[in-house]
Amino acid sequence: MALINSDSKLSEIILHDASTITVLDRFGIALGVGDATVADACRTHGIDIKFFTTILNTYINENYFPQEALEQFSVAEIVDYLSKTNDYYVQNVLPNIERHFSFLISRAPSHNNNLVLMRQFFDEMKSELMQRINSDREQWFPQVCNSENEARCNVARAASGDDVPADVIEDKIDDLINILIVHLKGDYDHNLGYAVVVAVLSLKKDIRQNNRIRNRILRPISQALSNGDE
């Protein structure tokens, strides 16, 4: 899809990629968008148009990552978006996957140990994700926001996205999907199996997109700010 701008219609954005519904939701925009454009929605909901279009474009296009534009936004704005993303995982995505898994296991025609093991693997990944979310909420986000109030530093100084360690959570989600798709055995309800895979795939996409914002934008800012404190 061509890059989204202030004249793009919300309905067309959603029709092109339905997973943007969850991103719009983080900005307070629900379904029933009528023929509102991005500019209309931003006016109604008090959203910064540039921030909104940048986040949406980054989300839709894997290859689009306007590092410089993203670095111009305030830390508060980025932290607010990432917090809402975390809330969305906790309140919607994780319970949704759990619900699908429970159905998949309880409705299998015969006991399938593979499904139980996959659920355990998911629980392990979930507990790591929850730890990260809690530490964001209690330590990292407040810390970055506080230091920004004290001094606005030259972000570019510390900006180096290359030394970001491989993401353990992303790896585990990839593995979970791979095992489900490639290596799953035994009896199960195919429709419910499909529901689990789709739910995990949507989490994977969201986490990958948001890790880019975490690791390449917020982390360098946070490093620059803490260097400035020393």
Added chain:
Amino acid sequence: MVMNSVKSIILTHDTLEALGLRCLLSNVFGMDAHIGDNVAAQVEPDIYFIDQATLVEQLGFFLPRKAKTIVLTHGDVDVDDMKSLNVAVGESDIINSLNAMLETHQQEEHNSTALSAREVEVLRLIASGRINKEIAQELSISINTVLTHRKNITTKLGIKSVSGLTFYAMMNGIV
């Protein structure tokens, strides 16, 4: 045919030829195709697409990689015993030839996805919580050999994390 796990690098002197091929590979075959400028800087792909000039310039590099190299030709030219793709024909002919070549490539890959007895042994030790050094000692092999086995296991199963490998091993009665 969707081959999005297959990575390819295109090295040609003709930029438009490279752009066209990349477009075909990614749109028709769903392949992860990149245009490169030199071989050394790239991560080793599954397939190289090169023109004849690149082959001549870097023969030493491509000869050992004959199995994964496809030479682009203009006309029915025989390039020693390397696989070649005539690009001076119609679009559907190019797609048909590519399809046949990639199918063969996939079959060759498929034959090599089963774990060897040694790899199963290494996987069993990984799943029971051993670190590389312990695995090396237990099997009387070097750490480098352990790393190679691990890399092959990950490539064959498509599973990267220790937890993922452990669950795979449990699902398959390896531990």
